[in-house]
Amino acid sequence: MCPTPRDSVGCASVGDRAIVPGSEIRADDALVPSILHVDMDAFFAAVEVLDQPELSGKPVIVGGTGNRGVVASCTYEARAFGVRSAMPTLQARQLCPHAVFVDGHFSRYSEMSRRLHAVLRDVTPLVEPIGLDEAFLDVTGARRLLGGPEQIGHEIRGRVRDELSLGCSVGVGRSKMVAKLASRAAKPVADRAGTRPGVGVYVVGPSEELGFLHPMAVQALWGVGPATTRRLNDLGIRTIGELADVGEDTVIRHFGRSQGRHLAALARGHDPDPVVPDRAAKSIGHEETFRSDIAQMAPLQRHVIRMAESVATTLRENQLAGRTVTVKVKFADFSMVTRSHTVSFALDTAAAMVAVSGALLDAIDVSEGVRLLGVSISGLQANGQAEQLAFSLHRDGQASGDRSGQEGGTENAPEDREVRAACLQTSWQEVSAAVDGIRSRFGRSSVGMAAMVGDQGIEVPGRREAPWGPSADQPED
Amino acid sequence: MKFRSERDSLVEALATAGRAVGGRGSSSAVLSGLLLVCEGNRLVATGTDLDLTIRVEQEVIGIDDGSCVVPARLSADIVRSLEPGAVTVEGAEEKIEISAARSHFGLRAFSVVEFPTMTEPEGTTVDLPGPGLAEGLRQVVRAASNDDARPLLTGVLMTNEKGAIRLVATDSYRLALRDLEGTGGLPEGEEILVPARALAELQRLSSSAGSGEGEGPPTVAMVTGPHEVTFTHGAVRISTRLLDGSYPDYRQLIPDHYPNRLHLGKESLLGALRRVRLLVRDNTTPVRLSMRAGGVDLTVVSQEVGDASETVDGDFTGDELVIAFNPTYLIDGVEAVLGDEVIVETADAGKPATVHGAENDNFRYLLMPVRVS
Numbered sequence: 001m002c003p004t005p006r007d008s009v010g011c012a013s014v015g016d017r018a019i020v021p022g023s024e025i026r027a028d029d030a031l032v033p034s035i036l037h038v039d040m041d042a043f044f045a046a047v048e049v050l051d052q053p054e055l056s057g058k059p060v061i062v063g064g065t066g067n068r069g070v071v072a073s074c075t076y077e078a079r080a081f082g083v084r085s086a087m088p089t090l091q092a093r094q095l096c097p098h099a100v101f102v103d104g105h106f107s108r109y110s111e112m113s114r115r116l117h118a119v120l121r122d123v124t125p126l127v128e129p130i131g132l133d134e135a136f137l138d139v140t141g142a143r144r145l146l147g148g149p150e151q152i153g154h155e156i157r158g159r160v161r162d163e164l165s166l167g168c169s170v171g172v173g174r175s176k177m178v179a180k181l182a183s184r185a186a187k188p189v190a191d192r193a194g195t196r197p198g199v200g201v202y203v204v205g206p207s208e209e210l211g212f213l214h215p216m217a218v219q220a221l222w223g224v225g226p227a228t229t230r231r232l233n234d235l236g237i238r239t240i241g242e243l244a245d246v247g248e249d250t251v252i253r254h255f256g257r258s259q260g261r262h263l264a265a266l267a268r269g270h271d272p273d274p275v276v277p278d279r280a281a282k283s284i285g286h287e288e289t290f291r292s293d294i295a296q297m298a299p300l301q302r303h304v305i306r307m308a309e310s311v312a313t314t315l316r317e318n319q320l321a322g323r324t325v326t327v328k329v330k331f332a333d334f335s336m337v338t339r340s341h342t343v344s345f346a347l348d349t350a351a352a353m354v355a356v357s358g359a360l361l362d363a364i365d366v367s368e369g370v371r372l373l374g375v376s377i378s379g380l381q382a383n384g385q386a387e388q389l390a391f392s393l394h395r396d397g398q399a400s401g402d403r404s405g406q407e408g409g410t411e412n413a414p415e416d417r418e419v420r421a422a423c424l425q426t427s428w429q430e431v432s433a434a435v436d437g438i439r440s441r442f443g444r445s446s447v448g449m450a451a452m453v454g455d456q457g458i459e460v461p462g463r464r465e466a467p468w469g470p471s472a473d474q475p476e477d
Numbered sequence: 478m479k480f481r482s483e484r485d486s487l488v489e490a491l492a493t494a495g496r497a498v499g500g501r502g503s504s505s506a507v508l509s510g511l512l513l514v515c516e517g518n519r520l521v522a523t524g525t526d527l528d529l530t531i532r533v534e535q536e537v538i539g540i541d542d543g544s545c546v547v548p549a550r551l552s553a554d555i556v557r558s559l560e561p562g563a564v565t566v567e568g569a570e571e572k573i574e575i576s577a578a579r580s581h582f583g584l585r586a587f588s589v590v591e592f593p594t595m596t597e598p599e600g601t602t603v604d605l606p607g608p609g610l611a612e613g614l615r616q617v618v619r620a621a622s623n624d625d626a627r628p629l630l631t632g633v634l635m636t637n638e639k640g641a642i643r644l645v646a647t648d649s650y651r652l653a654l655r656d657l658e659g660t661g662g663l664p665e666g667e668e669i670l671v672p673a674r675a676l677a678e679l680q681r682l683s684s685s686a687g688s689g690e691g692e693g694p695p696t697v698a699m700v701t702g703p704h705e706v707t708f709t710h711g712a713v714r715i716s717t718r719l720l721d722g723s724y725p726d727y728r729q730l731i732p733d734h735y736p737n738r739l740h741l742g743k744e745s746l747l748g749a750l751r752r753v754r755l756l757v758r759d760n761t762t763p764v765r766l767s768m769r770a771g772g773v774d775l776t777v778v779s780q781e782v783g784d785a786s787e788t789v790d791g792d793f794t795g796d797e798l799v800i801a802f803n804p805t806y807l808i809d810g811v812e813a814v815l816g817d818e819v820i821v822e823t824a825d826a827g828k829p830a831t832v833h834g835a836e837n838d839n840f841r842y843l844l845m846p847v848r849v850s
Contacts, residue, residue: 341626342626344649386762389846389848390649391725393649
C-alpha cells in the first residue's frame with residue numbers, strides 16, 4: 001500500500017488495481033475517516049424472490065408464518081402496506097392479506113451472507129459485520145487505491161448485483177452512526193403509489209453532517225431507545241438539532257456525566273466507535289417464541305433447561321466461557337422483562353448455566369402467560385486461559401461429595417445459587433467433555449439432559465424452532 | 478442548638494461520623510446528613526446508612542441545647558476549609574449557620590424528625606484489647622469479598638476457638654484466619670457475622686488512635702445483640718447490622734498436612750513480588766512460583782507487555798513444583814504475616830496453599846492457585 005500521498009505517482013498501480021484518475025486526495029483530506037455502511041435491501045425476502053422468481057413484484061413476507069410468528073423481512077411491495085420487520089405476523093396479515101407468506105430458509109441466507117461478506121472483504125480487510133446482511137467498512141486507507149468513498153460504494157453495489165443478484169444500499173459518513181443513517185436515506189422507497197429505487201449510495205460529507213442529522217428525531221441516534229426518547233421528549237427535545245442546541249451541560253444534568261456526554265457528542269455527529277474487524281461475540285444466546293402462551297412454571301423451566309444446554313454447548317464449541325447469565329421473558333401483551341445474574345467464575349457447563357438461569361426464571365411471575373423465552377450469556381472470555389481457582393464453600397453439614405439431587409431443600413438465596421452453580425461447573429466439567437465427545441461422533445441430538453426429551457426424542461433448540469416463531473404448518477401441541 | 482468548637486476537633490467528629498453516610502445510593506435524603514445533638518458541653522454527631530452507624534462524642538463549648546441534621550459531606554468540607562481557630566455552629570429546624578473568623582455559611586437543614594431514631598446498644602458486653610484487635614482486623618478484613626452478589630462473604634466471622642475469639646474472612650479465592658489470644662471468647666459460644674465494611678472502619682479508628690499520643694483507651698467494648706453489634710472505642714461508637722445466614726464451613730478447607738514447605742524472608746519475598754507484579758496489566762495474569770531447594774523463582778509473563786523474573790533465596794523441603802497465584806492475593810497474604818519470616822506451604826498446583834509466619838500459629842492465610850494450561 002502507498003504509505004504517503006507523496007508516492008501517488010510512483011505507485012500508479014498496486015497489484016492489478018489502477019489508481020482511479022481524479023481521485024487523488026489532499027493530505028488534509030486523508031485525515032477525515034470514510035466509513036461505509038452496506039445494508040442489503042429486504043435481504044431474506046429478496047433471497048426468496050431470487051429463488052422463486054414467480055414471487056417477483058409481489059408483497060413477500062418472510063418470518064414465522066404461524067399466528068404467533070413475527071416478520072423477519074419483507075419486500076418493498078409489502079412495506080408499501082405498512083408491514084415492517086419484527087411486526088407480529090397476525091398484524092402483517094391484516095395489513096396485507098394478499099401477501100405471500102414464506103417460512104425462512106436460514107441456511108440459504110447464511111450462504112448468501114457469506115458471499116456478501118467475501119465481496120466486502122475483497123474491498124478492504126477493515127470490515128465489521130453486523131448480523132447477516134449489514135456491515136461497516138473503513139475505507140479511509142483504501143480511497144487512494146479504489147477512488148473516493150462514493151465510487152467504492154457504487155462498485156460494491158455493482159458487484160453485489162452481479163455476483164449475488166441482490167440489491168444493497170450504501171451510506172457514507174465520517175462515523176459509523178452517520179454512515180448507518182445515510183444508508184437508510186439511500187434505500188428504495190415504497191408507498192401506495194409503488195416502489196421507487198433509492199439513490200443507492202448516499203454520501204454525507206463532513207460539512208453536510210449537521211444539516212443531515214439535525215432534522216432527524218432523537219431516536220435515530222445510537223443508544224437512544226424508547227426510555228431515553230421519552231425522557232428527551234419530556235424535556236421538549238424531539239430532534240437531534242434540538243438536542244445539540246441545549247448544550248452538553250444541560251444534557252449532563254439530566255442524564256449524568258457519561259450518558260450526557262455521549263448523547264451530546266452524538267448530536268454533534270461525533271461517534272468515536274471505530275470499525276472493528278472480527279469483533280468478538282459479546283454474548284451468546286437462544287430464544288424461542290412459543291406456539292401458545294405458557295403460564296406454568298414447570299414447562300417453562302423445561303424450556304430453560306433445553307435452551308441453557310444449547311447455549312452452554314455453543315460456548316464450548318467456541319472455546320468460550322461466560323459470567324453473566326440473562327433470562328428474557330416476553331409476555332402475552334408483548335411487555336418484556338430481563339433478569340441477569342453475574343457469577344464470580346466463568347461457566348461453560350449446561351448444569352451451571354441451568355442452575356443460574358432456572359433461578360432467574362423462578363423469580364419472574366409468569367402467570368399472565370409467556371410468549372417468548374430467551375437465555376443468553378455475556379461477559380465472555382476465552383476458555384483455558386489462566387483461571388483463578390476457588391474454594392468449594394459448602395454449607396455446614398453438607399458432605400463434599402454429595403451435591404447432586406439437592407433440588408429445593410435449601411432456600412433460594414443468591415449465595416446458595418452461586419455456590420451451587422460453582423459446584424456444578426466443577427463437577428460437570430468431565431461430563432461436558434464426555435457429552436461433547438459423544439456428539440462429535442453421533443450428532444447433537446444423540447445425548448442430552450432428561451428435560452430435553454420430547455415426542456421426537458432429544459429436542460435440540462435451533463433445529464425445529466426459529467427465533468421468529470414457529471411456522472403455520474407445524475402441529476400445535 | 479448552638480455550640481463553639483475548635484476547628485480540627487470538629488472536622489474530626491464530622492468526618493468520622495460521615496464515613497457511615499451514603500455508602501450506596503441512599504433511600505432518603507436525610508440519610509446524607511449527620512444528626513448533631515448538643516447537650517451541655519457535649520456534642521454527639523451521628524451518621525448512618527441504616528446498616529452502619531457511626532456516633533462520635535465530642536467536648537464543645539455548649540451555648541444552647543438542641544439538635545439539627547446537617548449535610549454530612551458539605552459541612553465537613555466547609556469546616557475543614559475554615560481558618561484555624563474557633564468555629565461556631567448554630568442550628569435551627571430549617572437552617573444551620575457555620576461561622577468562623579470572617580467566614581459565614583448558611584446551610585439548609587434536613588428535618589430532625591425524619592432522621593432514624595438511634596437506640597442504645599443492648600446485649601452482652603465483651604472487652605477486647607484494642608491493639609490486638611486492630612492487628613487482627615488488618616490481617617483478616619482484606620480477605621473478605623466486596624461482591625454484593627455474595628452477601629455472606631462480605632462479612633467477617635467472629636467465632637470462638639479454644640477460648641479465644643477467632644476472625645475468619647474469605648472471598649472464596651483466599652481465606653484469612655486469626656485467633657486473638659488473650660480474649661475471653663464470645664459469650665456462650667455465639668458466632669456472629671459482621672460486615673467487613675464496619676470492621677474496616679473499626680480498624681482504621683483503632684489503629685489511628687493507637688498511633689496518637691496514647692490517649693486512645695486500650696480496650697474496645699463490644700456489645701452483641703440479636704441483630705446488631707456495637708463497638709465502642711473511646712468517644713466513637715460503631716454499630717452495624719449483623720449479616721444473617723450460616724457461614725460456609727471453612728474448617729474443611731484447611732489441610733492438616735502439607736508435603737512442601739518454603740521458608741523465606743518476608744521483605745525480600747514482598748519486594749520481589751511487587752517488582753514482578755509491575756508487568757501485570759489485567760487481573761488474570763498470574764505469578765508463577767517455581768519452588769526448589771535453595772529458594773523460589775518468580776515469573777510473570779504478560780502478553781503484549783513482556784516478562785519479568787526474580788529469584789528469592791530460602792529453604793525448601795518437599796517435591797519441586799510450579800504453582801501460580803494472583804500476585805495481588807499473594808502479596809495481601811504475605812503482608813499480613815507478622816514477623817520477618819514467612820512460610821508458604823503447598824500440596825500441588827491445584828490445591829490451596831497456606832501462608833503463615835514462622836514464629837507463631839495464630840494467623841493463617843489460605844490461597845487458591847491460578848490454573849495455567
